[in-house]
Amino acid sequence: MFDEPSLRAALADVGYRRVKRHLYRAEWSTEIEHFIEFHLYGTPKDYLAADFGLRNKEAETFADRSIKAYGGPWTKLIRYDEQTDFCIRFSLGKLAGSWGLRSSLTISSMPGPLLAKKVRDDIEQKLFPLIRDVTSLSRFMSLLATDIEPFAWLYSNAAMRAAMIVSVAQRLGATPDDVRPLFEPHFKGIAYGISDGRNPDPRAYIDNIMRDAASRDAPNSMSASRT
């Protein structure tokens, strides 16, 4: 049986507080918020997977609006909760490298307090060296732009990630020409993110979101001025 009280206590040791069921937010978050979200699955639910994620709320909101403004019809299906959603997320179990099949821990294989300790230790020893100091916009910008494990673009909606970069870069004082080269290696992924891969135009999407960020208008009100 899943021992949530033990897990909650262990996460509190490393500065995470429960937000809602299976979702924890770092108390040491700044304008860059850090989350851990757990997933229970199996029949019975005997497997525990976890994602770690980062969010700048303004960038995340901008990305959500951007993809809904310029993405394909399927983007209307996206459900977005400004309080708790974060889409820059990666597998904690994969990062830890010792969680077992499907980057998951088997709940029945160890006592609850031991499982909680393992999660806490992996956060402290494997995750914190990577993300604990990502607490400023500039460091978040670096993380978004880089394409190395464990933060590879492969695991993200590239169109949303590009929009976050535009939002953050704009606040850091970059020019569009400074930022544009960052996207060239990811045009294919951005095209997948904004469309269904059949009729994508990632350059136009980038131009649109850069203009939106500069004008600070909501992208979803700028459909008349699409490139």
Added chain:
Amino acid sequence: MAFTNFFETFARPRRAGNILEPPPDEQPHSGSGHHYDPNQPRVPAGRPDAGQWTRGWGGAPAISTEDIRRWSETFQSVPTRNRTGPADDFHRENSAGEVQNGRLSSDAVVSDLIPDDLWLPGSDIAAGGNEPNIQHQKGVAAAIQEYARRNYSIFVDRSVAVDVPGFGEPRFYDFIVRDPTNGYLIGVEVKTTLYETIRLDTEQVAKDVVVMRDGGTIRSLKETVQGVGYITYCVGCDLVDTRSKRLHWALRAAKIPFIHGGRPGDTLP
């Protein structure tokens, strides 16, 4: 990588040991407000965006080579994924789902990545309890390896919720892969059994058909899923017995590939 050149071109030198962070007095939103800075960079006149994006510490967002080096060193345990290899026709050539002599056709799928000791024939019946759950987990892991071996990118390796138009509850797929040829995300359902019937689920099949037609959205990642695949592992089954026939035909009509295997690591025929 492009951002390396970008950094070398634009990023300004920072304090030793912390080249990413601007000094506190350069933070764009620190302090009591913005002050005029005659050295603040401007977008040259004549450009459409002239005069914009010039607040704060200017220059460019620093993509720290130091961070990249540190992250790379810290994450040495993860092997580099082959992201550029050509996709084979694993999914596409099976999409017809033809039935031949009572078996679903598929290309030979043989993986040497899953050791035999992962699979314990008979254990799901003999042990009862959680064994079917364990065997399913192993079956899913084997299926993931099979897709990875064929250059599909593993997008999510755990059970994941996909919102489907017209349904209040999400469809949970065992994992999600990306087809490297067309970029489509595919939700994969793995069915495992021993000497038993592969039983399809009415609601799952209904959602699968809609996903194939209209797509679905991965709730946590805001990405669309545009394809569905089934892999079955049925130890001791000479013939595939998929119930109900009506649901099986619904999958076929939607061109959802249905790959049948004996045990993880091989498929029939």
